[in-house]
Each structure stands twice: as structure tokens, then as C-alpha cells.
Amino acid sequence: MNIHDVAKKSGLSVVTVSRVINNSPSVREANRQKVLKAMEELNYQPNSAAQSLVRGRTGVIGMSITNFNDSFYDRVIRVVNRKLAEQGYFLALSIAENEGEGDNFLFQKDRVDGIILLSPIEEEQYVAELKRKRIPFVLLDNQFSHDDVSSVLVDNYQGGYDATKHLIELGHTRIAYIGGPSVFLSVAERRRGYIQALADAGLSSFAIEYSGFTVSSGYEIARKWIRDDTLPTAIFAGDDFIALGVVQALREEGIMVPHDISVVGFDDQQFVAEFFPRLTTVRQPEAQLGSIGVDLLLKHINGEMAEPTVTKLAPQLLVRESTAYVKRT
Amino acid sequence: MNIHDVAKKSGLSVVTVSRVINNSPSVREANRQKVLKAMEELNYQPNSAAQSLVRGRTGVIGMSITNFNDSFYDRVIRVVNRKLAEQGYFLALSIAENEGEGDNFLFQKDRVDGIILLSPIEEEQYVAELKRKRIPFVLLDNQFSHDDVSSVLVDNYQGGYDATKHLIELGHTRIAYIGGPSVFLSVAERRRGYIQALADAGLSSFAIEYSGFTVSSGYEIARKWIRDDTLPTAIFAGDDFIALGVVQALREEGIMVPHDISVVGFDDQQFVAEFFPRLTTVRQPEAQLGSIGVDLLLKHINGEMAEPTVTKLAPQLLVRESTAYVKRT
DNA sequence: TTGAAAGCGCTAACAA
DNA sequence: TTGTTAGCGCTTTCAA
Numbered sequence: 225m226n227i228h229d230v231a232k233k234s235g236l237s238v239v240t241v242s243r244v245i246n247n248s249p250s251v252r253e254a255n256r257q258k259v260l261k262a263m264e265e266l267n268y269q270p271n272s273a274a275q276s277l278v279r280g281r282t283g284v285i286g287m288s289i290t291n292f293n294d295s296f297y298d299r300v301i302r303v304v305n306r307k308l309a310e311q312g313y314f315l316a317l318s319i320a321e322n323e324g325e326g327d328n329f330l331f332q333k334d335r336v337d338g339i340i341l342l343s344p345i346e347e348e349q350y351v352a353e354l355k356r357k358r359i360p361f362v363l364l365d366n367q368f369s370h371d372d373v374s375s376v377l378v379d380n381y382q383g384g385y386d387a388t389k390h391l392i393e394l395g396h397t398r399i400a401y402i403g404g405p406s407v408f409l410s411v412a413e414r415r416r417g418y419i420q421a422l423a424d425a426g427l428s429s430f431a432i433e434y435s436g437f438t439v440s441s442g443y444e445i446a447r448k449w450i451r452d453d454t455l456p457t458a459i460f461a462g463d464d465f466i467a468l469g470v471v472q473a474l475r476e477e478g479i480m481v482p483h484d485i486s487v488v489g490f491d492d493q494q495f496v497a498e499f500f501p502r503l504t505t506v507r508q509p510e511a512q513l514g515s516i517g518v519d520l521l522l523k524h525i526n527g528e529m530a531e532p533t534v535t536k537l538a539p540q541l542l543v544r545e546s547t548a549y550v551k552r553t
Numbered sequence: 554m555n556i557h558d559v560a561k562k563s564g565l566s567v568v569t570v571s572r573v574i575n576n577s578p579s580v581r582e583a584n585r586q587k588v589l590k591a592m593e594e595l596n597y598q599p600n601s602a603a604q605s606l607v608r609g610r611t612g613v614i615g616m617s618i619t620n621f622n623d624s625f626y627d628r629v630i631r632v633v634n635r636k637l638a639e640q641g642y643f644l645a646l647s648i649a650e651n652e653g654e655g656d657n658f659l660f661q662k663d664r665v666d667g668i669i670l671l672s673p674i675e676e677e678q679y680v681a682e683l684k685r686k687r688i689p690f691v692l693l694d695n696q697f698s699h700d701d702v703s704s705v706l707v708d709n710y711q712g713g714y715d716a717t718k719h720l721i722e723l724g725h726t727r728i729a730y731i732g733g734p735s736v737f738l739s740v741a742e743r744r745r746g747y748i749q750a751l752a753d754a755g756l757s758s759f760a761i762e763y764s765g766f767t768v769s770s771g772y773e774i775a776r777k778w779i780r781d782d783t784l785p786t787a788i789f790a791g792d793d794f795i796a797l798g799v800v801q802a803l804r805e806e807g808i809m810v811p812h813d814i815s816v817v818g819f820d821d822q823q824f825v826a827e828f829f830p831r832l833t834t835v836r837q838p839e840a841q842l843g844s845i846g847v848d849l850l851l852k853h854i855n856g857e858m859a860e861p862t863v864t865k866l867a868p869q870l871l872v873r874e875s876t877a878y879v880k881r882t
Numbered sequence: 883t884t885g886a887a888a889g890c891g892c893t894a895a896c897a898a
Numbered sequence: 899t900t901g902t903t904a905g906c907g908c909t910t911t912c913a914a
Contacts, residue, residue: 226907237885242909250883267685271663273611274907276602278890284658289621292630293823298622305648314658317646319634329613329643334600334891356596439827465824472828494622495794495824498768499801555891566901571893579899603891607906663907888911897902 225268234262245270276334285313285521286330287340288320288350295494296508300342300364303514311522313337320345333359338521340364360524364517365508367409374520374532376513380410383506383539384417387460387488390504390541392425394486395550396458400431402445402470403462414462414490430456435466442469450477457485457550464489464496464505471499471546482548492542501545509537554597563591574599605663614642614850615659616669617649617679624823625837629671629693632843640851642666649674662688667850669693689853693846694837696738703849703861705842709739712835712868713746716789716817719833719870721754723815724879725787729760731774731799732791743791743819759785764795771798779806786814786879793818793825793834800828800875811877821871830874838866 227245231238236255243251244259251259262268276282285308289297305315318330330336331353339361344350347363351370354361363375384401391399401418403411415432422428431454435441442461449455450473461467467489471481481487481501489496489505496503516535523529556574560567565584572580573588580588591597605611614637618626634644647659659665660682668690673679676692680699683690692704713730720728730747732740744761751757760783764770771790775798778784790796796818800810810816810830818825818834825832845864852858 227909228907238908239885239910240883243884246909252883255883269661269686271606271907272661273602273605273663274890275909276890277600277606277892277907278909280890282602291627292618292621293624293627295622298620301621301648302650305650315647316659317648318644319630319646321631321634329645332598332601334598334602357598439824443827465827469827495768498772498794498798500772557891567892568894568901569899572900575893581899584899600891603906604893605906606891606908607893609906884914886911886913888909890908890910892906893904894906895902895904898900 225266226271227268229266230259230262230268233266234258281337282335283313284316284336285338285340285518286336287315287317287342288328288330288344289317289342290320290345292319296491296510297342298494299510300514303511304340304518307515307518311518313522331357331359333357338362338525340517340521341366360521362517362521362524364513365410369534372532374524374529374534376517376520376535376537378410378508378513378539379536380413380539381417381420383490383508383541384414384460384462385421386417386539386541387414387490387506388418388421389425390543390547391458391460391486391488392421392427394458394547396456396486397427397550398430398456399427399458399460400433400449400456401429401460401462402433402435402442402466404435404437404466406434411462414460418460437463437465439465439469439472442466443473444469446470446473450474450479455479455485458487458547459485460488462490464491464493464503467503467505467546468496468499471501471503482546484551486547486550488547504544504547505542507540507542509540512537554595555600556597558595559588559591559597562595563587610666611664612642613645613665614667614669614847615665616644616646616671617657617659617673618646618671619649619674621648625820625839626671627823628839629843632840633669633847636844636847640847642851649679660686660688662686667691667854669846669850670695689850691846691850691853693842694739698863701861703853703858703863705846705849705864705866707739707837707842707868708865709742709868710746710749712819712837712870713743713789713791714750715746715868715870716743716819716835717747717750718754719872719876720787720789720815720817721750721756723787723876725785725815726756726879727759727785728756728787728789729762729778729785730758730789730791731762731764731771731795733764733766733795735763740791743789747789766792766794768794768798768801771795772802773798775799775802779803779808784808784814787816787876788814789817791819793820793822793832796832796834796875797825797828800830800832811875813880815876815879817876833873833876834871836869836871838869841866 227238230241308315341363343365366375433445489503492505492507556567559570637644670692672694762774818832821834821836
């Protein structure tokens with residue numbers, strides 16, 4: 225079942241059939257109809273391997289993800305998928321487990337026209353591999369800076385600054401930061417924003433802790449503070465899950481958020497948004513992230529890109545119900 | 554940069570190069586080394602479009618997913634990915650948004666060798682399309698039964714039965730069920746198991762509610778029960794998120810789980826597992842689901858499958874801390 | 883507006 | 899063990 229069968233059935237040549245497939249204008253309308261009819265009757269679909277081979281492009285963009293249980297990623301994926309579809313591309317996702325190089329089948333020039341790396345784990349290694357293979361790619365939410373690579377990331381410093389400033393404006397002076405694993409650049413950047421906002425207000429850090437990006441680790445840290453009687457009046461958690469754990473621990477002790485203690489999270493996780501009090505958090509602009517990433521990648525692919533670009537996006541503070549003016553003492 | 558370049562550089566023919574690429578034994582070791590060296594130096598990778606074209610297969614299996622924010626899916630994806638890799642296949646994921654037919658680029662015979670549909674939304678439509686295109690496929694966690702289609706699903710009836718029986722064995726007689734959206738077969742099946750377990754014990758249903766698969770809807774339902782003073786002593790929630798919402802609502806009123814009320818969930822969501830009390834839940838056997846699904850699909854692809862098979866997997870009740878003996882009154 | 887011919891990069895007979 | 903030849907299914911000159 226190939227283009228020749230269609231040609232035979234429609235009484236025209238394969239070239240004409242190909243023209244119809246590719247919407248070439250130079251086909252007599254009557255003939256176009258004949259071809260369309262034959263294609264329909266034969267239930268014909270062009271072979272995409274053959275098309276890719278001769279065209280030298282696949283129309284597929286690959287995206288490598290590490291985790292399918294996170295609403296930040298979910299949102300980015302959806303935007304990228306939609307945006308690519310608008311441009312006539314398809315999105316193929318692959319999960320990057322901690323394997324060695326080369327296990328990612330997308331990393332072949334002829335399988336995809338380009339690649340998007342979302343929050344890559346083994347970033348350096350991936351970047352090196354893609355450079356060597358000369359596959360166009362962009363980085364989204366990456367950890368390191370590279371020469372000659374376009375990337376889009378969120379200004380985590382700004383996010384940390386805004387979150388902390390918000391707490392300061394509410395009159396808090398005893399403000400603590402709980403970050404995720406300290407290896408992440410984003411964690412360090414948010415911390416830097418936190419410190420700077422404090423400094424700008426003539427304050428200093430009350431406490432800094434690092435934990436996993438999980439509810440339970442936030443819970444544990446809050447419990448420790450309670451045990452040691454070293455609670456701050458406001459907490460900037462570098463992740464919504466951590467923040468939620470903190471709120472839970474406090475509530476168990478009858479400490480009310482935001483009445484007694486204010487808490488700010490990060491990421492606006494869909495799941496966390498369902499809890500009370502609704503968490504004040506910093507939302508990463510997933511739509512922009514995905515959209516700009518796609519634009520950059522397609523420009524690279526089309527050679528419209530002279531220099532690689534690094535775009536830093538401003539996050540958005542969403543003030544909800546978990547923050548309030550500091551309690552008068 | 555193609556096989557001819559490698560042939561030229563190594564002083565051998567393209568056929569020999571091809572043999573090296575495909576690990577054919579009939580190549581003199583010295584020549585194999587020459588070819589390998591040339592490939593290395595030229596940084597050569599075979600063109601997969603050309604390979605697919607001539608071989609008539611791609612080595613890629615497609616998987617269609619609806620949601621990337623759920624640990625059940627995450628676990629299934631990981632197992633499938635690993636299992637396929639063992640068999641020399643690659644996994645390409647695509648997100649199914651509620652689009653019309655044909656928008657899913659994976660649904661082309663020459664793009665993939667087979668397809669796995671995980672919890673498909675527009676199931677009937679997808680099945681019809683894949684049948685028409687004669688693409689081998691299997692269904693995982695599907696809603697409907699089809700002729701001539703292999704599928705693997707979890708015995709939701711059994712899960713509902715086991716969960717309810719567990720509560721009965723703890724002495725509960727006033728047991729309520731909260732299901733997800735009633736359109737889902739899984740929701741109806743769990744309900745059926747719940748009803749049957751009650752019947753087998755000479756009991757009848759205390760209350761049945763339907764909600765979304767969300768924390769907030771579980772929360773709302775529990776609040777309603779509290780307001781109306783119609784609380785059961787045990788609740789079987791057809792979803793961990795719902796169960797978590799219930800627990801939160803109860804706790805806010807000082808009603809302790811499991812001391813006052815027992816709660817069972819479903820799915821063993823990773824995120825929910827971090828809360829206290831650790832939820833008694835029904836775990837779907839993701840590893841089996843993925844593994845058997847892959848086996849079935851590969852058999853279909855290799856024509857080793859006479860008849861389509863429907864496999865029903867037993868879920869596993871995980872008794873943790875949210876269930877206890879009914880309070881003496 | 884149409885079609886004949888060449889070729890994309892590879893593998894699978896078949897011969898040597 | 900190696901190489902020659904003929905395609906896989908499609909698109910793209912080029913000429914008519």
C-alpha cells in the first residue's frame with residue numbers, strides 16, 4: 225500500500241499524487257479529486273520514514289523529562305505540545321532515567337529535528353552530546369550556564385526576593401528559608417534573593433534549612449523548630465510541597481497559618497492549591513517558558529539564530545491566604 | 554555524512570559497514586576495527602529514517618498519556634520504558650489532549666511499531682482508529698471492553714471488595730463510599746465491590762457519594778457529612794486524593810483518623826503517602842500492568858498472538874495507619 | 883499542469 | 899568473508 229498503488233488507482237502518476245499530498249497548487253482540481261478519492265478508498269497514508277529520508281527532516285521535536293508527577297512539568301509540556309502543533313511539529317516525550325549517555329533514542333539527528341531539555345538532570349553531559357551530534361536544542365529551567373546554548377529559565381533570585389519582600393512588608397522580621405536540595409542552582413538563587421531582600425530591609429536571616437522537595441521534609445523541619453522552640457514568624461519555603469508540610473506540622477501543634485505564622489511556597493503546585501489555607505506562592509511562568517523555548521528552538525532549526533540567547537523570566541508572586549501581618553506581641 | 558563516507562574512509566564497501574552496524578558475525582575482526590575507527594572519526598550515526606524505511610520497522614513504541622501529574626502514571630511509564638529498553642525498543646510518549654482523531658502523530662504505522670494506550674479518554678475512537686490503520690496496540694487501564702483487543706487492567710471490583718472487607722473486619726458497620734466521577738467504569742466497579750462486600754456481611758451501604766478525583770472534593774463531602782451530622786464510622790474513598798481531603802476535613806473538626814473514623818484510599822499516590830496518618834490504600838500493580846502490557850504488545854507485533862487477551866490484575870490492599878477497630882459506643 | 887528519472891541512506895538477496 | 903545490485907517509498911529536478 226504505497227504511493228504507486230494510489231497512482232495506479234487514480235490513473236495519474238506518483239508525482240501528481242505526491243503533489244496532492246503536499247498541497248501543491250499545480251494540480252488540476254479534477255485530478256486532485258481523483259487522487260483524494262483513491263487515497264480515501266485505499267485508506268492510504270504516506271510513509272513517514274520515506275518522507276523523512278528524502279526531506280531530511282522529520283517534523284518531530286523531542287523533549288526529555290525526568291519526572292511525570294509534577295504539575296509544573298505538566299503545564300510546560302502542554303504548552304509546548306500546543307505551540308509545536310501550531311507550527312506543524314509533533315512533540316515526542318521521553319523519560320530520562322539516570323542512564324549513561326546515548327540511551328536517549330531521541331538524541332539522533334534523524335529522529336527529531338530538535339530537542340528540548342526540560343530541567344535536565346545530567347545537564348552537562350546532555351549538552352555535550354547534543355553539541356557533538358549537532359542537533360539543535362534548547363534548555364528549559366536548566367541549572368548551569370553554557371556557552372553557545374540557548375535557554376529559558378525563571379529568575380529564581382527574583383522569586384526569592386519577591387517572596388521575602390512580601391513577608392517583610394507584612395512586618396515580619398524573623399523570616400526563615402527552607403530550600404530544596406542544595407545542589408540545585410534554583411535553590412541557591414532563591415536563597416540569594418531571600419538574603420538580599422532581608423539585607424535591603426536591614427534584616428538578616430533568621431534560619432536557613434535544606435531539605436528534599438517533599439511534604440514530609442517540610443514537616444520534619446517545622447517539627448524540629450517547634451521542638452527546639454526556634455520558630456520564626458514567617459517562612460519562605462522554596463517549594464510548595466515543603467510549604468505544605470510546614471503548614472501541617474504547625475497546625476498539629478495548634479499554630480495557625482497565617483494567624484500565627486506566615487508561609488510562602490514556590491511553584492503553585494496544582495495539588496497543593498487544594499489545601500487550606502490556600503498557599504501564597506511564587507508561580508513560574510510555564511506558558512512563557514514553553515512558548516519562548518519553542519520559538520528559540522525553531523529559530524535555531526531554521527538557521528534564523530545568529531547568537532544563542534539566554535532568557536530569564538520573571539516569576540509571579542501569588543498572594544493568597546497563608547500570609548498575613550505579623551502578630552503584635 | 555553517510556554510510557558511503559564511512560565505506561570510503563575505511564577502504565571497505567558499504568555492505569561491510571552495514572554489517573558492522575548490525576553486528577553481523579561475518580566480518581573479519583581487522584575490518585570490523587577499521588570500520589569502527591572510521592565511524593568514530595567521522596562521528597557517524599546511521600540514519601534511522603533510512604533504516605526504518607528499508608527494514609519496515611522503527612524500533613519505537615508509542616504511548617499515549619492524558620496527564621503528567623499522577624504517580625500512578627509515572628510508575629507505569631517507568632516500568633514500560635525499562636521493559637521496552639530490555640527488548641530493544643524505545644518508548645515515545647505523547648500527550649493526548651481532547652483533540653479530534655488523527656491529531657496524534659504516533660498513530661501512523663510507520664512512525665511506531667506499536668502503541669500502548671494508557672487510561673485513554675476517547676477510548677472508543679482511538680481503538681477504532683488504530684484498528685482501521687492496522688497498528689498493533691494494547692490498552693492499559695481501559696474503561697470499556699472491546700472485541701479483538703488485548704488489554705490489561707486492574708480488578709477494581711476486587712479492590713473495592715478488599716477495601717470494604719477490611720473495614721468490616723475491623724468491626725465497622727456504617728461504611729460509606731466516595732467515588733470519583735461516575736462516568737468511569739473503575740468508579741462503578743469499586744462501588745460494586747463495596748456493595749458486594751457489605752452484602753456478604755449482611756450489611757448495606759451507609760452512604761454513596763461521587764466527586765472529582767481531588768483533595769478538595771473529598772474535603773467538601775466530609776464537611777457536608779459533618780454539617781448534616783451523618784458521618785459514617787468508616788469511609789472507603791475511591792482515590793487517595795479524595796481520602797486525603799476527607800482526613801483533612803475531619804481533623805479540622807477534631808475528629809481523629811483512625812481513632813474516631815477509619816479511611817481507606819486507592820492508588821497509593823506518592824504525594825499522599827507523605828501525610829499522617831499514613832493512608833491505608835489499595836495499590837494498583839503498576840509494574841505488572843506495564844510489564845504484561847509490553848509483553849502482549851510485542852507478541853502482537855511479532856504475530857505470536859492468536860487471540861487477544863484481557864488480563865485482570867489483582868490490586869493489593871496496603872494496611873497502614875488510617876484504619877482501626879471501630880470505637881466501642 | 884503533468885510525468886520520467888534520479889536519488890535520499892540504508893539493508894537484503896545473490897554472487898563471488 | 900566481501901561486494902554488486904536492487905530496491906524500501908517518497909520528493910525533486912527537469913523536460914514536455
